[in-house]
Amino acid sequence: MPIRERVLMGPGPSNPYPEVMQALARPVVGHLDPDFLAILDETCDRLRSVFRTSNALTLPISGTGSAGMEAAFVNVVGPGDSVVIGVNGLFGERMCDVASRCGAEVVRVDEEWGRAIDPQRLLSAHPAPKVIAVLHAETSTGVANDVEPLGEGKGDALLLVDCVTSLGGIQVEVDAWGIDIAYSGTQKCLGVPPGLAPLTVSDRARQRFVERSQSWYLDLSMISDYVGAARRYHHTAPISMVYALHAGLGTLLAEGLDASWARHEATGRALQRGLEKLGFRLFAEEDHRLPELTTAWLPPGLDDADARRTLLNHYGIEVGGGVGEFAGKMWRIGCMGHTARPGNVTLLLGALEELLAP
């Protein structure tokens, strides 16, 4: 099969940084090799910098972003625990599914897809929840939910935040915002292939871990003994993917978080302005619209499947379709990680202009 390159402008994966692809080819060593442990430790340090936290328990989970979500819930939620979950998209629904499989009493706070959730509604949904959970960036709708007020008003609850599509792309402040558990995925704004889920957990949350997680694989009490000083074997770390994450975080921190956020902002907004000029109608409400992941109604005359096929096969560009009731009518266009470059925006807008030309 010929090897084709793509400009990855779907909801993820994004194009990895070149340094990441080089790191993947680094010779594999053992998971207890001093060289690997040094890279793992530095990876965890870099994750602390990117999450803006001093949490000791900060590490890459050995699975994709969804494994991060499951790890976040199964360690703090047990049968009968009350969990308030904000639902304004597919991934909020998924949180409810994951939490209910832990036996949680789920208290949903629904909001229309495309709109942000009012933090006060989350704070007043239950008198004393164990966990309040929300998506920072809803990948299905392109909406950013406010997190900071939740940290201020959470009281005794643990604040659990999905940062899969936000980390590295927009400001995330785990410690300053009072987030207790945050997780992400490697394949969005971090510019690394899919396969790992960065995760950070506050000491406050660790003290409220369930006695025995229903998941052995994602049991953070056990995993922390490998990542920490004890180096006690739990499962074999995914060596090559850790190399890749280490390199991607290095590239991101060398650029600087502020610069990365500014780059995602500039390219995302340029894309959104260009789409509107071409007749696309933006979906997410304006003051909670993510720059790195744009949702837009297709303009008249553009057929979803035809257009995406031509973009892929003729121009080498991937964009994502809408989910659920929006399938066929909406696109999700990512501009994340290494993909978030002005040239890619110009390329996609130019291709769309050609597709829309009479």
Added chain:
Amino acid sequence: MPIRERVLMGPGPSNPYPEVMQALARPVVGHLDPDFLAILDETCDRLRSVFRTSNALTLPISGTGSAGMEAAFVNVVGPGDSVVIGVNGLFGERMCDVASRCGAEVVRVDEEWGRAIDPQRLLSAHPAPKVIAVLHAETSTGVANDVEPLGEGKGDALLLVDCVTSLGGIQVEVDAWGIDIAYSGTQKCLGVPPGLAPLTVSDRARQRFVERSQSWYLDLSMISDYVGAARRYHHTAPISMVYALHAGLGTLLAEGLDASWARHEATGRALQRGLEKLGFRLFAEEDHRLPELTTAWLPPGLDDADARRTLLNHYGIEVGGGVGEFAGKMWRIGCMGHTARPGNVTLLLGALEELLAP
């Protein structure tokens, strides 16, 4: 940090095949890209060939081998289900832990570490278990357990077999032996870095899935809709690692399963003969001794930590230490995947001879 290469002769990871390292560098595409789906389909086909099965549900789980173990249990075991588990090493213990977190009533069949489990004891341990589970190759002891008689005598039970250290290294016959659920890891005899867990499930087992798995991430009913024709999004596939597994299986099948088994047999036995000549005493009982993973008591005069440090730093060779009560007294030496070459055996034996020389 300088990049150091290692000859990986621990219990895993092994050295990946060169074709695998090339595949890791292949450009990342989306998880719904036709090019990726073709590679994923071919990967599943190749897994069917390697597992010797026609099971439709055959796929790589997006986690390491231990995620394969968890996926195997959480889809068929629910609260109160009786599960017979053979325990003659660390990974049998782990099975008990995983199964009990599913709420299973675990019936242990213990055997001394270093000895194989009598299949008749597993078959008669419970009148009507839902699952009988056993390790084909115990990585902690170097022992092979007999699987074929379990398939013959299982009755209504599902036969669940851990093939993490056996698949690709010794004969595994999922269909012919009546195995219902088997899983493996990529980093042993398949010659691929750690990160994925090949898994196969019989139709018989699928019909007896629990109504709703406690794990969302490992819910095979949902995952099968992505791997199958529906292509329904579940989680983002770990693209680069799937490339790597695809390539590793291609290398293995090009060599031929019989040839790979013979190579593991020849190199492993040569290593074992050489170790005995040097004064090591082999641990696993002789007629159930794995070729690909050797356990041996250290000879007098060889200090565990010193010797392993010198092997690693001076010769670039990793071997593994003993686990549990055997730590400091025993080594586990792998000769798996691309590592299973005569030159590596000669190198290790030569290095040990130098270390033992007065």
